[in-house]
Amino acid sequence: MEKFVEDLQASRILGILRDCPMDAMETVAQAVRRSGLRFLEVTMNTPGACAQIERFAVLLDGICRIGAGTVLTADEAARATDSGATFLVSPCLSIPVQEFANANGIPALPGAQTATEIWNAHQAGAAMVKIFPARSAGGPSFFKELRGPFRQIPLLACGGVSADNASEYIQSGADALAFGGSVFSRERLLRSDAEAIARDISSLAAAATAV
Secondary structure (H helix, E strand, O other): OHHHHHHHHHHOEEEEEOOOOHHHHHHHHHHHHHHOOOEEEEEOOOOOHHHHHHHHHHHOOOOOEEEEEOOOOHHHHHHHHHOOOOOEEOOOOOHHHHHHHHHHOOOEEOEEOOHHHHHHHHHHOOOOEEEOOHHHHOOHHHHHHHOOOOOOOOEEEEOOOOOOOHHHHHHHOOOEEEEOOOOOOHHHHHOOOHHHHHHHHHHHHHHHHOO
16 A cells, blocks of 8 residues: 555656547557556546456556546445456545455545545545545645645645646645546547657656656
8 A cells, every 4th residue: 555655656647547438448558658657547437447447457567557436336446456456546435435445455545625525535544535626626725735734644636637737736735646638538539649648648747746
């Protein structure tokens, strides 16, 4: 668990892949290889999510950790991990998901927004708490305020993160940043534009690690 957090803190970025067409998976894999992305989640409300997790685990073995996102039930958590997911991400704290993660030694990153939600997620065993949606919560300034009482809790910013504000989020106290549709856009996936995806991932990584 500590190793996962340390590696994500070092990498500082996590990709979210939602509704990726099955025939665009190789495009994503190419972009990941070119950009050096180390963490990628496939959301469980993507059609064929488990099949995608299983395939990415093979395509990107040793290159990128594959996780499951939008995990809301213990059944989804079990199906995701059976398919090869090595971490679980949720938009909120789902106690059944967190209990499954705790019992199986799997890093879980539940979503939270208020101080109470953040603390409850941490107390429940979250490896890192995802502040979602980060932009609506107040953006980088919100993280700066959170770091007063919550210095010991690893925080992931998700929602409205870009290369333009990445360094500000990190400077304000975010340990890592999550990105999704702005980079993995449907248009890019449909036209197999791995170069554009890789370019944006690299730009975001550079901005996040420049601090």
